[in-house]
Amino acid sequence: MARNTLKPLDLTKRRCAAYMTFSEVINGEALMRAMWMLEERDHSADKMTFIGFFGITAELLGLDNNIITTLYPKLNRNLDLPEESYTDDPMPQMLKFRGINKVNRINNQTAEQAHKTSVPAKKIKGTPEMTVFAMLISKIISETKFPNGNGYSAFKETLKEELFKTELSEENRQQVLSWANALNLKVFKKNIVADELCSAVHCIYIALCEAFGPVKADSILDQAIQQTAKSPAAKTFSPRNFL
């Protein structure tokens, strides 16, 4: 019977599987960085999306494409292992790497809990348009299953080129570029005005066209807009304003 691969993966399980897979080729600081990059990805991701995230992360770490190709089946296998087969949850090591000790973890809301309880977009406390923008682009990425490293590279390169064609301020351009490099919403430190956000969304659309073709790009943006429009924040600022 076919496994249902569309349901969100258990966070601990996906962390353990990724740790087992990555530790075969990297260790130390690189391994921890990779684990955090993966940890900060969409927590509702299904198996295939997570494997996509894994590929992007591996590429961002500079791993060779041939090595990345060998890691995909291993991760796929590791994600299907029974729970008792996993080694210990790597979260304590990851927290230690970030300098968070156990006491802090108990007393304060841990990074892990923070991730579990929040949608990435909600981390940005800003104007309604900024909040909606952050939600929209996180939805775009969760809709985006980069088929291979080349797709992601094409996306980044095109986005970079398109951003330089717009009238975005240098600071805002860098914010969007940093987001494209790490796909991490934390890079948005400052609010961006609605007009510039609109330009940024358009640049992202063109980059999606380059990476996936216009039909898929339309579909991704459409899905993301529809999902974002359902959120409470969209009542203050409609995501359609970015179109």
Next chain:
Amino acid sequence: MAKSAFTNRFNKFSFWFFNLLIAFAPTAQANSTESVFSSEIIWLATSIALVFFMQAGFALLECGASRAKNAINVIMKNYTDICFGSIFFWAIGYGLMFGESQAGLFGFSHFLDDSLSNKQTIGLVFQLMFAATCATIVSGAVAERMRFVSYMLSASIICTLIYPIFGHWVWNPDGWLNQLGFIDFAGATVVHSVGGWCALAAVMVLGPRLGRFSRAGETRYIPGHNLPMIALGGFILWLGWFGFNGGSVTSLNNLGNVLLNTHLGACAGAMGAIFFMALTNKPIMMTTTVNASIGGLVSVTAGADIMMPGTAIMTGLISGIILVWGSVLLERYKIDDVVGAVAVHGFCGAWGTLAAGIFYTGDMFSITRITIQLLGVITAFAWSFPTAYLTFKTVDKFLGLRTSSIHEQRGLDYAEHYEVGYAEFNQTVTHGEIEK
């Protein structure tokens, strides 16, 4: 009961109708020349209606082949190019094409002419339809990315200048190609190739749609939003072609042969493409098949009056193959032609014109004739492509030819016309909310 009342009424009508016919029969016989003349006029007027209906076929085909967010824009281009084109052709184009010839290069009379005889006027209207057909070929190729205003201007220039000048060379009795013996019965080259080469120039200046070709060289298929609409458009074009070719006969005595060749050419075009796709392990696509039948129609247009049914079939079969091959060739060179207009009208038109020389009944495979035909084909390209390229470049410089990428993202329906094609399905991202 109702049926018998109807039958009675029908019988009465038939009785009066036949009595009238008998009463007028001697007069009709006495004026047999006038009767034939009237028949020709009536047939030409019917052909005008059929050729005009081809605009609907083009509109449906092009609209179906585009994405939903550009449906209105495509329809608008088709609807308005005949409006602008007709007026400009009547005012200037007709005079350049059929006016008094100046050294066989262009005509110079009949501008803004309102003193033509009835027969000449009917001929003018028929030619108006041809001019509009030539311009509308471009609209399909440039769909989804060309600005509406720029398109209208370019289409007007095609109808006013590019098409009539070449038309003069071929169809004016004093035109230099006509004098050489070049034959193009109903415009495979004059209308279709010229339109196809103009379309090629337009898509080269415009560039491909966003994401059509990736930088890595990947070709992305962008399906139209309504493929049955393409088939319906194909059927309507096929129907209209009976007027397009049939209306060009100089004598009704040859009408049957022309209509038969026209029909067989279309059938053979589709067959040729299907065989070729099957033999080369390509999927047998409906869109390609419809295009191939139109390619077949285009190709027999040049020699529908001088070919035998067998040679018309041969011409159509080869045009089907050329159509498939031509589309692949254009993709290889990263030329984004939304409906395949260049392959259908440009390539198949050129082949059909050559075929008219090759399969000329009673003088087949005549090297002289083929050479003249080849000269005409090359001349058509050498005239229309550079002039169209220059036109589009100039329009691009002063007006802007290509719509902005944000408009391409939103769709030209909303961006250019403030309307959406399918308002009920307005939830998609490309059909943004219209707030006036």
